[in-house]
Amino acid sequence: MSPLSARLIVVSNRLPLALKREDGKWRFEAGSGGLVTAMGPVLKNRGGIWIGWPGNREPIELPLLRQILGPVSEESGYRLLPVILDEGEVENYYEGFANAAIWPLFHDLQTECLFHPRHWEAYGKVNGRFARVAARHSDREDLIWVHDYHLMHLALKLKERAVERRTAFFLHIPFPPPDIFLKLPWRYEVMEGLTAYDFVAFQTMRDRQNFQACLRAFWPSSRVRGRGPVVTVGRDEGDIVVGALPISIDFAHFEALARSPKAVQTCEELRKAHRGRKIFLGVDRLDYTKGILQRLEAYGRLLEGQETLRESVVFIQILVPSREGVEAYSRLRDEIERAVSRINGRYATTGWTPLSFFFRSLPSDELAGFYRAADVAVVTPLRDGMNLVAKEYCACNTDGDGVLVLSEFAGAAGQLAKGALLVNPHDVEGLARTLVAACDMAREEREKRMIRLRRAVRRQDIFWWVDNFLRAAAGRALRDFPPDDL
Numbered sequence: 357m358s359p360l361s362a363r364l365i366v367v368s369n370r371l372p373l374a375l376k377r378e379d380g381k382w383r384f385e386a387g388s389g390g391l392v393t394a395m396g397p398v399l400k401n402r403g404g405i406w407i408g409w410p411g412n413r414e415p416i417e418l419p420l421l422r423q424i425l426g427p428v429s430e431e432s433g434y435r436l437l438p439v440i441l442d443e444g445e446v447e448n449y450y451e452g453f454a455n456a457a458i459w460p461l462f463h464d465l466q467t468e469c470l471f472h473p474r475h476w477e478a479y480g481k482v483n484g485r486f487a488r489v490a491a492r493h494s495d496r497e498d499l500i501w502v503h504d505y506h507l508m509h510l511a512l513k514l515k516e517r518a519v520e521r522r523t524a525f526f527l528h529i530p531f532p533p534p535d536i537f538l539k540l541p542w543r544y545e546v547m548e549g550l551t552a553y554d555f556v557a558f559q560t561m562r563d564r565q566n567f568q569a570c571l572r573a574f575w576p577s578s579r580v581r582g583r584g585p586v587v588t589v590g591r592d593e594g595d596i597v598v599g600a601l602p603i604s605i606d607f608a609h610f611e612a613l614a615r616s617p618k619a620v621q622t623c624e625e626l627r628k629a630h631r632g633r634k635i636f637l638g639v640d641r642l643d644y645t646k647g648i649l650q651r652l653e654a655y656g657r658l659l660e661g662q663e664t665l666r667e668s669v670v671f672i673q674i675l676v677p678s679r680e681g682v683e684a685y686s687r688l689r690d691e692i693e694r695a696v697s698r699i700n701g702r703y704a705t706t707g708w709t710p711l712s713f714f715f716r717s718l719p720s721d722e723l724a725g726f727y728r729a730a731d732v733a734v735v736t737p738l739r740d741g742m743n744l745v746a747k748e749y750c751a752c753n754t755d756g757d758g759v760l761v762l763s764e765f766a767g768a769a770g771q772l773a774k775g776a777l778l779v780n781p782h783d784v785e786g787l788a789r790t791l792v793a794a795c796d797m798a799r800e801e802r803e804k805r806m807i808r809l810r811r812a813v814r815r816q817d818i819f820w821w822v823d824n825f826l827r828a829a830a831g832r833a834l835r836d837f838p839p840d841d842l
């Protein structure tokens with residue numbers, strides 16, 4: 357059966373829910389984050405299996421876990437299969453190798469990197485366990501679609517056990533150039549793992565080219581065949597198909613959310629509360645890659661340098677708690693809270709608070725109301741695989757009037773360059789100037805840009821992405837690709 361119609365076995369570190377124990381009782385919450393947003397509607401439409409860790413830190417008996425997941429599977433329209441991790445594995449594989457070595461290294465933030473042999477060892481062991489679950493619940497006809505940097509070794513583990521399966525891998529984060537990648541003590545092993553997949557895809561052409569450059573570093577005689585977003589790299593050890601396929605969102609879903617009663621109410625409340633003021637909005641998972649401190653600094657500079665703008669702007673920053681067990685993240689949270697109080701302490705007046713800060717996850721219809729109300733979305737990661745917030749803002753902008761300020765280091769910049777105001781997030785002065793330009797932009801210009809942005813996101817939505825990923829995995833031509841001229 358072609359991968360185009362094959363049953364899908366999706367494997368990712370996390371299942372699309374978070375299991376927690378509170379007051380002795382287990383309960384779960386639907387997960388948030390880019391991957392969940394992206395894959396949920398796809399599996400719902402096609403059916404299949406999703407394999408992953410439910411995110412619990414306390415031990416749980418497997419039968420009880422299955423009992424909890426049963427009704428969730430029924431409701432979500434696909435089967436959820438758990439992989440259990442013990443405390444040491446969470447610490448070494450997840451918080452260690454994945455989040456303290458690969459995550460910062462691949463985002464070009466080497467000062468945050470921690471390389472530890474114990475972490476690497478746990479990574480191999482846990483990848484082996486995911487591979488065993490995937491092997492047990494699949495057959496040769498299925499396509500095992502593995503997501504992200506936590507599981508780069510899964511296909512190799514299948515091969516080591518002589519389990520023949522069709523495998524495809526998508527990396528949601530950037531892939532670094534050789535001068536960064538080669539710093540990894542297990543660089544050869546990671547490349548060996550990735551080349552064990554039949555198909556490996558990245559968010560952008562730059563990521564794919566970086567990967568090809570790393571391939572050449574280890575296999576100098578490798579040669580690229582073909583042109584366009586998907587090519588074959590020929591090596592003596594076997595060919596590998598590599599692609600550049602930018603992930604997207606369910607545009608129609610977000611557009612409908614923005615029109616939901618809760619979103620309309622939230623939008624009206626926000627506009628009323630900030631009448632006569634331009635609303636800047638930042639929405640991020642708490643992460644040092646998202647450039648939140650630089651963004652706040654730029655806003656501070658704007659308030660300092662543009663006295664006339666004071667009281668006529670407000671910045672709303674929504675920050676979703678993330679990776680709470682990792683030290684670097686709690687440090688960052690403290691720094692952000694200090695930056696927020698510095699700005700508010702310095703500039704607030706009796707009738708105006710310049711920065712409004714939410715440190716929690718909001719329900720998605722409410723979030724859509726924030727997107728809808730925002731005059732300017734400020735999406736300024738230092739580096740980001742794609743950044744779905746940028747696309748969600750456009751989809752929720754049903755009034756067709758809003759400005760997207762977007763980092764040139766977000767993968768999304770490739771598709772949204774002509775509609776957004778692109779910025780270098782490290783250039784704090786430049787960012788402050790761009791925020792002022794966004795406030796001053798004429799309505800006609802805003803609308804023209806928003807039409808382009810919405811068209812781009814609507815045309816290349818999550819279903820377009822999945823269809824093209826599966827086409828590429830099946831060796832078929834892509835549809836509606838490369839990106840049209842925005």
Ligand code: GDG
Nearest residue numbers: 388389390393528603717718719720740741742743744745
């Ligand atoms: C990784 C890559 C890539 C945020 N606040 C709330 C909320 N969110 C949701 C957004 C969005 C998601 O979280 C964040 O997605 P991003 O793409 O910005 O970032 P990562 O989580 O880092 O995801 C990234 C992505 O994978 C997909 O490939 O784009 O580059 O790093 O969907 O809506 N959702 C709700 N309430 C909130 O308060 N409900």
